[in-house]
Amino acid sequence: MTAATVRYVVAVRLTRAPPIDRLPDPATVVDLFWAHAVPADRLDHVRTSAPAPAGRLDIAVILRAESAEDCLRTVRNLCARTTRSPTLSGWTAERLSTLPLAGLGF
Structure with missing residues (x-):
């Protein structure tokens, strides 16, 4: 497995300060991530997950990257693009953690 093909799982927590008019639909959030992703x-x-009423949304992302740092940078950029959509306006990526899937035997 070359460095460029290492798969990582990234846990992302999006948060939004109250008041929250309406919580986003989980399927719509997934669609938004795919819509804002670029081949790179x-x-x-x-x-x-279903968003918590307290303004928290947990997301798991799996992608291929050259390093954990590259992976986190990519996910931060993807989150920035995705949260510019009207559905996620006001939401921000608060916490990210990463784990290489190769270390889990995948």
């Missing part, structure tokens, strides 16, 4: 992101998978 090397995105493989996106999954999200």
Whole structure:
């Protein structure tokens, strides 16, 4: 496996300060991530939980990257593009953590 093909899973927490008019639909959030991804992101998978009423949305992203730093930079940029959409206006990426899938035997 070359460095460019290492797959990482990234846990992202999007938050938004109250008041929140309406919580985004999880399927719509996944669609937005795919819509804002570019080929250079090397995105493989996106999954999200139902948003918490307190303004928290947990997202798991799987992508290929050359390093953990490259992976986090890519996901931060993807989150920045995605949160510019009207549906996620006011939401920000608060916490990101990453783990290489190769270390998990995948």
